[in-house]
Amino acid sequence: LSNLNLNADEAMKYRVVEHIASTPEELLGQINGTSIKDVTLITQGAKLEVFEPPLNLQFLKMLSDPTIAGLLMLIGLYSLIFGFSSPGMGAEVFGLIALAMGLIGLGFNVNLGAIFLILLGLGLILAELHSHTFGILAVAGLVCVIAGSILFVPTSFPEWYVPGSYQRSMALALILPSLILGLFMAFAIYKVAQARFAPMVIDVFEGEEAVAIDRLDPKGYVLFQGEYWLAEAEGTVEKGEKVIIMARGGGQLKVRAGPK
16 A cells, blocks of 8 residues: 555545545534544534744745745846946846845755845945935845845744744834834935935025125125125115125125115
């Protein structure tokens, strides 16, 4: 009977299995009252609890798929080659991330891979502060930090025995600060982009009022919004009189006498 490929009915015939059930509830009804080593199982009406693997194990399962791990390695290598041949495109960063995740999926030490991703992510976020990539490095860094935080939660047994509830709490404790940092970076990048792409404002002084602090004949100084400006007037303006700004050229204003 060795090396037989049996279906359910055949397995029952050869006494490989003792029960055949289509649902867990049906199985509980069948084994109710069964005695095993002087212990009687009372399973009728028992409550079923379904346990789902934590987020980090689901992520590891996805990375451990040979197809996905192989694609990550291939994409990472080609991204590095393209990035080194055409620097400044950000392909090197993507290549490093893909290689790190591919190595983890192929069995590389998960904790070391997670630490590498976290450090790489922090480095990318810091690099964003000194670059002009409009958030590309910050987004890549945030992805690295979140992925590393998820993978860094210890799961190996028996070296580490961590209850599922503690794993979820630990994952949240690592991921939430990353999300807050990401929101802050997104807001900062938005404000920088808003300021950079804002239309230039020309002649914002035109039509505004200032006060002559010298006798303008025709030149002197005026006080405008708490600042001293060199001004040239059309005609003569006495000290203390109001003037209307007509234009600005360099650091000098062109004014005319205002209302008395």
